[in-house]
Amino acid sequence: MKVLLTGGAGYIGSHTTLALLRAGHDVFVVDNHRNSSPVVLDRVRALSGRDFGAAEIDICDAGALAACLAAFRPDCVIHFAGLKAVAESIPEAVEYYRVNVGGTISLLQAMDLAECRKLIFSSSATIYGTALPPPFAEDHPIAPSSPYGRTKAQVEQIVTDWVAAADHRGAVLLRYFNPVGADPSGQIGEDPRGIPNNLMPYVLQVVAGRREELLVFGDDYDTPDGSGERDYIHVVDLARGHIAALDYVMTTEASAAFNLGTGRGVTVREVLRTFEAATGCTVAHRIVGRRPGDVGSSVADVAKAARLLGWCAQETLADACLSGWNWQRRNPDGYGPHDR
Ligand code: NAD
Numbered sequence: 001m002k003v004l005l006t007g008g009a010g011y012i013g014s015h016t017t018l019a020l021l022r023a024g025h026d027v028f029v030v031d032n033h034r035n036s037s038p039v040v041l042d043r044v045r046a047l048s049g050r051d052f053g054a055a056e057i058d059i060c061d062a063g064a065l066a067a068c069l070a071a072f073r074p075d076c077v078i079h080f081a082g083l084k085a086v087a088e089s090i091p092e093a094v095e096y097y098r099v100n101v102g103g104t105i106s107l108l109q110a111m112d113l114a115e116c117r118k119l120i121f122s123s124s125a126t127i128y129g130t131a132l133p134p135p136f137a138e139d140h141p142i143a144p145s146s147p148y149g150r151t152k153a154q155v156e157q158i159v160t161d162w163v164a165a166a167d168h169r170g171a172v173l174l175r176y177f178n179p180v181g182a183d184p185s186g187q188i189g190e191d192p193r194g195i196p197n198n199l200m201p202y203v204l205q206v207v208a209g210r211r212e213e214l215l216v217f218g219d220d221y222d223t224p225d226g227s228g229e230r231d232y233i234h235v236v237d238l239a240r241g242h243i244a245a246l247d248y249v250m251t252t253e254a255s256a257a258f259n260l261g262t263g264r265g266v267t268v269r270e271v272l273r274t275f276e277a278a279t280g281c282t283v284a285h286r287i288v289g290r291r292p293g294d295v296g297s298s299v300a301d302v303a304k305a306a307r308l309l310g311w312c313a314q315e316t317l318a319d320a321c322l323s324g325w326n327w328q329r330r331n332p333d334g335y336g337p338h339d340r
């Protein structure tokens with residue numbers, strides 16, 4: 001199959017590009033490298049032993065995107081490109097709508113011109129409302145609490161309307177929970193710019209000596225040990241989830257949402273214990289107050305993905321800790337000093 005990935009040089013996109021190449025698909029990557037390095041693509045080429053095309057294009061540049069799709073003529077597009085920092089999306093709300101919503105509209109128009117009718121979209125568990133307790137099934141109320149989350153919910157709606165607007169279109173909306181870990185090679189991984197917002201990259205930088213200590217945000221939640229509980233999904237499992245979604249989307253003429261998680265909630269303290277046991281490293285940390293906007297618990301109901309995609313997570317959190325640490329150790333500056 002010919003698959004075009006927007007944002008294919010990013011954290012999840014690079015692991016998915018590798019998985020697609022290994023599964024024998026032909027890929028093309030579109031990325032403007034706003035949050036990634038072009039070095040990633042050469043590493044994916046080396047790991048897969050295969051070459052593929054790539055273009056430095058902004059998804060908001062409708063003309064360039066349309067020309068690119070018209071030339072490659074993909075059977076399916078996987079749409080990762082976008083802005084993803086929840087806190088930043090509050091002061092930068094309009095920029096988030098421009099890139100995430102506007103960029104998706106120019107992508108759908110480019111797909112129409114290239115007669116590409118299948119789309120897989122990177123959505124997020126952050127769209128679920130938290131008034132009702134987890135696990136969150138796909139029909140859980142949608143009530144995002146940040147501009148970022150609202151862009152994801154809006155794009156889901158736009159894509160669903162795009163599917164309904166003409167025959168033979170199909171879409172899969174993948175709602176990721178908390179992606180962690182790296183390819184076991186240690187050649188590709190998460191390379192956040194500046195101070196990491198998310199738990200695992202922060203832990204890795206503390207252990208690497210780049211940050212003094214982890215601040216554990218809250219120990220008074222209604223969770224087994226009071227610290228925040230999340231559903232951490234290994235990025236390699238996530239990449240496999242896209243292969244399953246690709247098989248599914250090619251045979252559907254509807255728009256369907258799927259959670260990609262493990263179905264298991266893990267607290268921050270449990271993450272630290274697992275990390276220390278897996279790597280033998282100590283994570284310096286201190287308990288502080290809750291982070292504004294955080295929820296106590298977010299865990300996926302994964303039954304639908306198992307039933308319809310035939311997919312479920314296989315890697316353990318210990319695997320994710322070990323592979324994340326392997327990536328961090330081999331690449332102390334990520335993909336290069338230009339990053340910071
Ligand atoms: P990432 O930032 O590593 O990857 C996104 C890629 O898109 C980057 O390579 C970036 O350069 C590119 N990009 C950004 N704006 C672009 C534009 N205008 N034109 C072209 N390329 C552009 O992020 P990620 O963690 O790999 O996330 C991928 C997708 O998954 C995003 O849509 C994100 O919202 C979604 N998601 C991520 C998480 C997570 O925790 N990582 C969770 C839920 C959903």
Ligand code: UD1
Pocket residue numbers: 086087124125126177178179197198199200202214215216217218227228229230268291293294298
């Ligand atoms: C964040 C985003 C969410 C996004 C998700 C995955 C917010 C409010 N939500 O969620 O939209 O989908 O990332 O990328 O930002 N923690 C600490 N110390 C830290 C960092 C985190 O204790 O330095 C705790 C948090 O309080 C939480 C857990 O670790 O309990 C996970 O945090 P994080 O990795 O930021 O993910 P989310 O909060 O789930």
